[in-house]
Amino acid sequence: MLMSFFKQLHKDAGSEARTGLISTDHGDILTPAFMPVGTQATVKTLDSADLKNINSQIILGNTYHLHLQPGEDIIAEAGGLHRFMNWPGPILTDSGGFQVFSLGLQKEKKSVGQQGSLVKITDDGVTFRSHRDGSLHTFTPEVATDIQHKLGADIIMAFDECTPDDASLEYTKEAMDRTHRWAKRSLVAHQKNTSYHGYRQYLFGIIQGAISKDLREASAKYIASLDFDGIAIGGESIGYNMEKTGDIIDWVRPHLPESKPRYAMGIGLNPTDLLIAVEHGIDMFDCVAPTRLARHGMLFIFDKENKHRLNIKNAAFVSDKNPIDSSCDCSTCKNYSRSYLHHLFAADEILALRLSSIHNLRFMLKLMEDTRAAIKEDKFLELKNKWIKKSA
Amino acid sequence: MLMSFFKQLHKDAGSEARTGLISTDHGDILTPAFMPVGTQATVKTLDSADLKNINSQIILGNTYHLHLQPGEDIIAEAGGLHRFMNWPGPILTDSGGFQVFSLGLQKEKKSVGQQGSLVKITDDGVTFRSHRDGSLHTFTPEVATDIQHKLGADIIMAFDECTPDDASLEYTKEAMDRTHRWAKRSLVAHQKNTSYHGYRQYLFGIIQGAISKDLREASAKYIASLDFDGIAIGGESIGYNMEKTGDIIDWVRPHLPESKPRYAMGIGLNPTDLLIAVEHGIDMFDCVAPTRLARHGMLFIFDKENKHRLNIKNAAFVSDKNPIDSSCDCSTCKNYSRSYLHHLFAADEILALRLSSIHNLRFMLKLMEDTRAAIKEDKFLELKNKWIKKSA
Numbered sequence: 070m071l072m073s074f075f076k077q078l079h080k081d082a083g084s085e086a087r088t089g090l091i092s093t094d095h096g097d098i099l100t101p102a103f104m105p106v107g108t109q110a111t112v113k114t115l116d117s118a119d120l121k122n123i124n125s126q127i128i129l130g131n132t133y134h135l136h137l138q139p140g141e142d143i144i145a146e147a148g149g150l151h152r153f154m155n156w157p158g159p160i161l162t163d164s165g166g167f168q169v170f171s172l173g174l175q176k177e178k179k180s181v182g183q184q185g186s187l188v189k190i191t192d193d194g195v196t197f198r199s200h201r202d203g204s205l206h207t208f209t210p211e212v213a214t215d216i217q218h219k220l221g222a223d224i225i226m227a228f229d230e231c232t233p234d235d236a237s238l239e240y241t242k243e244a245m246d247r248t249h250r251w252a253k254r255s256l257v258a259h260q261k262n263t264s265y266h267g268y269r270q271y272l273f274g275i276i277q278g279a280i281s282k283d284l285r286e287a288s289a290k291y292i293a294s295l296d297f298d299g300i301a302i303g304g305e306s307i308g309y310n311m312e313k314t315g316d317i318i319d320w321v322r323p324h325l326p327e328s329k330p331r332y333a334m335g336i337g338l339n340p341t342d343l344l345i346a347v348e349h350g351i352d353m354f355d356c357v358a359p360t361r362l363a364r365h366g367m368l369f370i371f372d373k374e375n376k377h378r379l380n381i382k383n384a385a386f387v388s389d390k391n392p393i394d395s396s397c398d399c400s401t402c403k404n405y406s407r408s409y410l411h412h413l414f415a416a417d418e419i420l421a422l423r424l425s426s427i428h429n430l431r432f433m434l435k436l437m438e439d440t441r442a443a444i445k446e447d448k449f450l451e452l453k454n455k456w457i458k459k460s461a
Numbered sequence: 462m463l464m465s466f467f468k469q470l471h472k473d474a475g476s477e478a479r480t481g482l483i484s485t486d487h488g489d490i491l492t493p494a495f496m497p498v499g500t501q502a503t504v505k506t507l508d509s510a511d512l513k514n515i516n517s518q519i520i521l522g523n524t525y526h527l528h529l530q531p532g533e534d535i536i537a538e539a540g541g542l543h544r545f546m547n548w549p550g551p552i553l554t555d556s557g558g559f560q561v562f563s564l565g566l567q568k569e570k571k572s573v574g575q576q577g578s579l580v581k582i583t584d585d586g587v588t589f590r591s592h593r594d595g596s597l598h599t600f601t602p603e604v605a606t607d608i609q610h611k612l613g614a615d616i617i618m619a620f621d622e623c624t625p626d627d628a629s630l631e632y633t634k635e636a637m638d639r640t641h642r643w644a645k646r647s648l649v650a651h652q653k654n655t656s657y658h659g660y661r662q663y664l665f666g667i668i669q670g671a672i673s674k675d676l677r678e679a680s681a682k683y684i685a686s687l688d689f690d691g692i693a694i695g696g697e698s699i700g701y702n703m704e705k706t707g708d709i710i711d712w713v714r715p716h717l718p719e720s721k722p723r724y725a726m727g728i729g730l731n732p733t734d735l736l737i738a739v740e741h742g743i744d745m746f747d748c749v750a751p752t753r754l755a756r757h758g759m760l761f762i763f764d765k766e767n768k769h770r771l772n773i774k775n776a777a778f779v780s781d782k783n784p785i786d787s788s789c790d791c792s793t794c795k796n797y798s799r800s801y802l803h804h805l806f807a808a809d810e811i812l813a814l815r816l817s818s819i820h821n822l823r824f825m826l827k828l829m830e831d832t833r834a835a836i837k838e839d840k841f842l843e844l845k846n847k848w849i850k851k852s853a
Contacts, residue, residue, distance in 0.1 A: 109808040110801070116812055117796065139804040143780050147800060155796045388535050404509065404547045408539060409502070412531040416501040420508055422811060 074271055074298050075330045082447035085322065085350030086440075091330055093223035094268040095151060095159045098126045100330060100352035101440055103343060103433045104161060106360070109134045110144070110154045112430070113360050114423040117156045122400060123431040124438075127159040127223075129355050132216050133168035136206070137199050141219035149221030149266035161224040161355075163334070164213045164255070166275075167231050167303070172200045190230065192247060210254035214272075218259075221266040226301065227255035229275040233305045234313075241279045248277045249291050256295055271298035273332060279304055280313060282320050289321035293329075299353075300325050301332040308335035308356060311345050318349035340369055340377050340436050344453050347440055359433050363425035366414050369432040370394040373458055381425070386411040399431035466663055466690050467722045474839035477714065477742035478832075483722055485615035486660040487543060487551045490518045492722060492744035493832055495729060495825045496553060498752070501526045502536070502546045504822070505752050506815040509548045514792060515823040516830075519551040519615075521747050524608050525560035528598070529591050533611035541613030541658035553616040553747075555726070556605045556647070558667075559623050559695070564592045582622065584639060602646035606664075610651075613658040618693065619647035621667040625697045626705075633671045640669045641683050648687055663690035665724060671696055672705060674712050681713035685721075691745075692717050693724040700727035700748060703737050710741040732761055732769050732828050736845050739832055751825050755817035758806050761824040762786040765850055773817070778803040791823035 078088040091098040105112045105120065108131040112120060120128060130150050135141060147153040150160055170188060189196045194209030210228040217225035229248045232241045252274045259272045274297035278284030292300055302321060306313040318333065325331060330352045336342050337356025346354055359369070366382040371394060379386075381393070392402035393410065401410075401424040413421035436456075443452040470480040483490040497504045497512065500523040504512060512520060522542050527533060539545040542552055562580060581588045586601030602620040609617035621640040624633045644666045651664045666689035670676030684692055694713060698705040710725065717723060722744045728734050729748025738746055751761070758774040763786060771778075773785070784794035785802065793802075793816040805813035828848075835844035 109804075109810055111805060111810050111812045114811045114815075116816065118792070134808075138808050139779065139800070143800065143804070146780050147782060147798065153798075153801055153804075155801070387531065388538050390539060400510070406539065406545075408531070408535065409545055409547070412501075412535070412545075413503060416526075416530050418501055418503050419506045419811060419814060420503045423506075423815070424508065 073328075075328065077327055079445055081444045081449040083450045084348045084453075086347045086444050086449040087350060087352070088441050088444045089330060089352055091159075091352075093159045093271070095157060095223050096126070098159055098353075099441055101343070101347045101437055101444075102126055102353050103337060103437050104129050104353060104355040105430050106131075106355050106357045107154070107156075108357070109138065110150060112426070113364070114426045115430075117154060119423070119427060120156060120158075123427060124434055125158070125430070126434075127161060128156060130160055130162045130220060130222060131165070131168065132162050132213060132220065133165035133172070133208075135162075135220060136165065136216050137201050141216045145219040145221070145266075149219075149268070151221065151266075159224070160222040162217050162220050162222040162226065164217065164226040164228040164275075165208055166195075166213070166226075166229045167334075169195050169197050169208055170231055190247075192250070194228075194251075195230075210251040211258045214255050214258040218262070218265045218270065221268060222270065223268065224271050224273060224299065225259070227252045227272060227274045227297070229277060229303060231303050231305065232277060232279050234280050236279060238281060238284075241277075241281060242284055245277045245284050245288055248275065249288070252292060252295060252297075256297065260296075273297055273299040273301045275301040275303045275334070276321055277303055280306060280317070285317055285320045286324060289324035293324050293326060297329070299330040299332060301334055302351075303334045307333050308338060308342060308354070311342050314342075315345055315349050318346070318351060322350050337433060340433060341457050343433065343436060344440065344456055347444075348449065348453060359429040360426045363429040364422045366421070366425065368393050368410075368425055369429050371396060371456075373456065377456070381407060381410045382414050383411075393428050394432065397428065397432055398435065399428045401425070401428040401431075465720075467720065469719055471837055473836045473841040475842045476740045476845075478739045478836050478841040479742060479744070480833050480836045481722060481744055483551075483744075485551045485663070487549060487615050488518070490551055490745075491833055493735070493739045493829055493836075494518055494745050495735060495829050496521050496745060496747040497822050498523075498747050498749045499546070499548075500749070501530065502542060504818070505756070506818045507822075509546060511815070511819060512548060512550075515819060516826055517550070517822070518826075519553060520548060522552055522554045522612060522614060523557070523560065524554050524605060524612065525557035525564070525600075527554075527612060528557065528608050529593050533608045537611040537613070537658075541611075541660070543613065543658075551616070552614040554609050554612050554614040554618065556609065556618040556620040556667075557600055558587075558605070558618075558621040559726075561587050561589050561600055562623055582639075584642070586620070586643075587622075602643040603650045606647050606650040610654065610657045610662065613660060614662065615660065616663050616665060616691065617651070619644045619664060619666045619689070621669060621695060623695050623697065624669060624671050626672045628671060630673060630676075633669075633673060634676055637669045637676050637680055640667065641680070644684060644687060644689075648689065652688075665689055665691040665693045667693040667695045667726070668713055669695055672698060672709070677709055677712045678716060681716035685716050685718060689721070691722040691724060693726055694743075695726045699725055700730060700734065700746075703734050706734075707737055707741050710738070710743060714742050729825060732825060733849050735825065735828060736832065736848055739836075740841065740845060751821040752818045755821040756814045758813070758817065760785050760802075760817055761821050763788060763848075765848065769848070773799060773802045774806050775803075785820050786824065789820065789824055790827065791820045793817070793820040793823075
């Protein structure tokens with residue numbers, strides 16, 4: 070009997086929150102799941118043993134970055150990304166679409182919709198210059214799919230164009246329609262062969278449409294109509310404006326089948342953002358913020374009054390013998406004090422970055438473990454209220 | 462019965478090499494022993510679990526750096542350096558003498574013997590400006606001993622002045638005589654209380670005298686005449702010019718008791734340098750080079766023809782699936798390829814630094830394990846010839 074790729078396990082009685090199980094050839098993923106981001110074949114500062122120790126179920130890789138360095142052929146030659154980075158668990162690669170646009174246009178200080186010298190969009194695909202060496206590259210749906218086949222992640226993404234919220238409705242629709250055509254082409258390219266390096270790969274489609282309810286609904290309907298294994302929600306607001314994120318998820322959710330996992334791209338700036346996404350029915354999220362914040366000394370703690378964060382560089386922690394968070398079970402909290410962490414940052418010691426990253430990631434993953442347990446008992450809203458202050 | 466601090470276990474039949482056992486309240490150290498350097502309460506990029514995994518028997522801390530950041534009082538409040546950095550094994554702290562002179566004078570582009578605005582030497586001690594914030598500090602033998610008591614290392618060092626080889630004979634003698642007076646004062650200060658944080662501390666004296674045979678012999682005799690627990694050999698050449706290092710060790714060794722461990726400060730730029738020091742009868746060495754080289758991609762391998770090194774940044778390794786060194790038992794060699802390491806450096810990923818440091822340190826520690834085994838069987842010269850090309 071074939072195991073299905075995704076199965077909803079339990080739906081919370083008081084919200085859209087649900088638990089589920091994703092099965093891949095590299096292992097299972099219980100959802101809701103936070104996915105640490107390993108842009109360049111490493112979750113920054115961590116090795117694969119660290120990822121195992123924090124109990125990461127799945128990690129992300131980035132098609133744009135890995136294409137430029139070391140190149141998909143080097144990774145394919147190594148037997149795929151899992152072997153290259155010695156990570157035996159599931160991996161998801163994004164399509165590179167987001168980076169092609171955001172890195173290229175950032176550099177030119179242009180917004181999406183403007184054609185710049187670094188990024189040229191046609192209906193066929195996107196030509197861009199490498200942020201590393203200025204070399205010219207072209208991504209089409211077929212190229213992005215081919216690169217992801219070579220990288221060999223368990224879950225790969227359709228090539229898309231992510232429009233900013235301030236783009237005109239006209240441009241947003243034009244980009245959405247292009248994204249839909251690219252989605253179809255990605256699917257056709259993928260279905261020619263869904264198995265690389267001996268493993269089955271699953272393809273997700275991406276809903277766009279920025280902050281237009283009409284476009285979001287149309288995009289949800291179209292992407293849901295295609296034979297994708299899962300559905301992602303992209304866009305500038307997702308993860309950066311959680312109120313809008315909640316609205317957008319609510320617009321699209323009614324059009325999505327229960328039988329496919331839902332992935333909101335880029336959520337996780339704050340621990341509580343995960344809970345908001347879960348409440349609206351999302352199963353998967355990723356964000357670079359936990360590790361980026363960690364490298365700046367912003368560490369997650371349970372503290373409703375202060376956005377669940379402390380700044381370990383603050384002089385208040387110079388001789389504080391407590392762990393970062395007394396309820397955290399990460400190796401950093403078990404073995405090191407706030408005082409030691411404070412010292413490592415003050416002394417510019419590289420170790421500070423890894424110990425902090427381990428903590429912030431484990432904090433997010435533990436919150437998701439607690440969330441799955443709460444949903445199972447129909448107590449999701451109780452958990453949410455423990456973490457999020459009621460608005461006045 | 463009291464365990465002695467040091468015991469010679471076996472002397473090699475064909476050289477001055479010997480094995481021994483140092484016993485501290487934090488554990489035993491089999492000698493010859495290479496000691497990884499943890500200047501600022503961390504061996505750069507590694508945590509205490511990493512140090513255990515590479516089988517480090519003892520690590521170093523630095524009095525100068527720890528005094529400036531976070532300060533000895535913070536560390537004392539944490540229960541000493543072992544607890545502060547969560548390293549349960551033996552620790553040695555140097556006295557800060559070397560850094561006071563070298564960092565201060567480097568900054569002023571002056572050589573030792575010249576009084577500069579950043580470093581002022583009197584018979585009482587040394588006044589210097591912090592390399593961090595320019596603040597004024599004074600180290601005397603009593604101050605350096607007191608700081609080391611508070612840090613609580615198992616082995617602490619007498620405060621000394623390290624003269625460069627190009628100083629005049631007159632200045633070298635003057636500095637040596639001062640170092641001798643400081644050695645005596647360090648000993649007096651230490652013997653008032655040899656137990657801090659509940660642990661016994663042992664004090665080593667340091668032989669100076671630069672490249673003068675007469676001064677080195679005089680210094681060895683004087684330092685050996687005092688009630689130190691071990692004898693160190695300091696100086697600019699030690700570890701940087703191995704031929705001179707061998708000569709200096711041969712000059713002083715006849716004057717040192719067999720019953721005390723011998724520590725040559727700063728040896729370990731190359732794996733083979735350890736073997737040269739061992740051959741001349743040295744028991745302990747430390748060097749920042751293995752980790753510094755690692756952070757620059759210079760990795761140790763067994764390769765007699767190429768100084769036992771490779772540069773992993775070299776394009777030759779871009780798709781090399783082999784481990785750094787096929788005979789190495791470190792976690793980096795067991796889990797990652799040269800290709801992956803090459804990529805991490807090319808992508809400026811922080812993980813490159815830790816994986817490389819783990820390898821270079823484990824490589825040195827493994828070489829010392831092999832060395833101790835060879836001495837035990839009177840086969841040290843066989844091992845040495847395996848590693849070092851016979852000179853023409």
